[in-house]
Amino acid sequence: MAETPSSQHLTRAFEDSEQELKNNLPPWSEADFKQRLLTVFLYIAIYLPVVVLLGLVIGGYIIYLIFYIYPLVGDTDDRPELYYWHSDSEKTNAETRGWIFFTLVTWCIFWILVSHYRALKTDPGQIPREREWDIPDDENDESSSESVVLIEKRKDGSIRTCARCTMRKPDRTHHCKQCERCNLKMDHHCNWVANCVGYFNYKYFFLIVFYGAVALAIFISTFWETVVVVLNDSESSAALCFFVVLCYSLILMLGIAVIGFCIFHIRLMIQNYTTIEYCEKKKQKVQEYKVSPFDKGAWNNLKEALGKNWYWWLVPFNYRDPDEKGLHFGRK
Incomplete structure (x- = not known):
């Protein structure tokens, strides 16, 4: 979703203020009270934002267990009479359904939490401090531009460099003001994981979105039964009705957003775009990005984004091999 000019200025002002504050603060041991x-x-x-996200995930999970799963599998006699069944066979079917959804949702929540931790703690990748990537002092330096073969160039044909990091930029590398560094194959800075999303942690970020979309889809497609029961139960208080309807409404809106976001990122991976490339190049109709210059076909694009071994794609492990550096990207 594109930002408006005013929101872009506000975001940039916040980033600059945050960085200025970081630069002006001494180490904790040397700092005064202020x-x-x-x-x-x-x-x-x-x-x-990290705490808010974890609160939403854990809070939503607890609400789902209390208001949907427990009435299905719990052995209690105080549930409303219209609660899903009127015979022993219907009750058995309800319990089976409850355990299946409990397993699926718990599986998703577990991987969301693991993936979130990995995305937060994993360095997205930075330009190595090697002579190859140093900005040469003159054209005769042996680390001159001819030794670095890159696809992305400036408009004048020269190699892209970062004035802040004083380094040459590998393909798909961008400088993040919030991290105050260049990140390899930078997708975007994600406040929900307090980290940039880049070459070495994109898979973990995507798995948060993917399992979040699956969990929300299950919630939306099942929790409406609880809404119907609570609203039709004469013993339900107004506060309980309001709470259940509010939860379902919020989850419904969040689910639509996250599922749409997940589909968007699957599309980006298949076409081999990062979010930055899509928003700043393809969407702005830059001719060279009408088709991604890094496109190697859908299957190979997915392998580049999620790892070489497809059977590890949906778990946040076995991602990058030691020989994968994120510095060079071939074409089809």
Whole structure:
């Protein structure tokens, strides 16, 4: 979703203020009370979205267990009479259905949490401090541009460089103001994981979105039964009805957004675009990005994004081999 000019200015101003604050704060051991307070505030601002996301995941899971799964599998006599069954066979079917959905949702939540941890803790990849990527002092330097074969170039045909990092940029590398560094195959900076999403942790980010979309799809397609039961039960209080309807409405809106976001990223992987390339190049109708210059066919594009071994794609392990550096990307 493209940002408006005003939101772009606001985001840029926040990023600049955050970076300026980081640069002006001394180490914790040398800081006075005011500086320590600012440091705490800074870390709260950075990690608040992470806490909110974890709260939504765990809170939604608990609500689903209490209001949908437990009435199906729990041995209790105080459930509403219209609760899904009127015979022993219907009750057995309901219990089976409940255990199946419990297993599926728990599986998704587990991998969301593991993938979130991996995305947060994994370095997305940075330009190596090697002579090959240093900006040469003059044209006769042996580390000159001829020694680096890259697809992406500046408009004048020269190799892209980063003024802040004073390094040459490998293909698909971009500078992140919030991280204050260049990241390999940078997709975007994600505040929900307090990290950039790049070459070495994109799979973990995608798995958060993928399993989130699956869990939300299950929630949306099953929890409506609880809404119907609660609204039709004469013993349900107004507060309970409001709470259940509010939860389902919020999850429905969140589910539509996350499922759409998941489909968007699957499309990006198949076509071999990053979010930055899609928004800044393809969407802006840059001729060279009408088709991704890194496109190697759908199957190979997926292998590049999620790892060489397809049977590991849906678990946040066995991602990059030691020989994969994220510095060069071939064509089809």
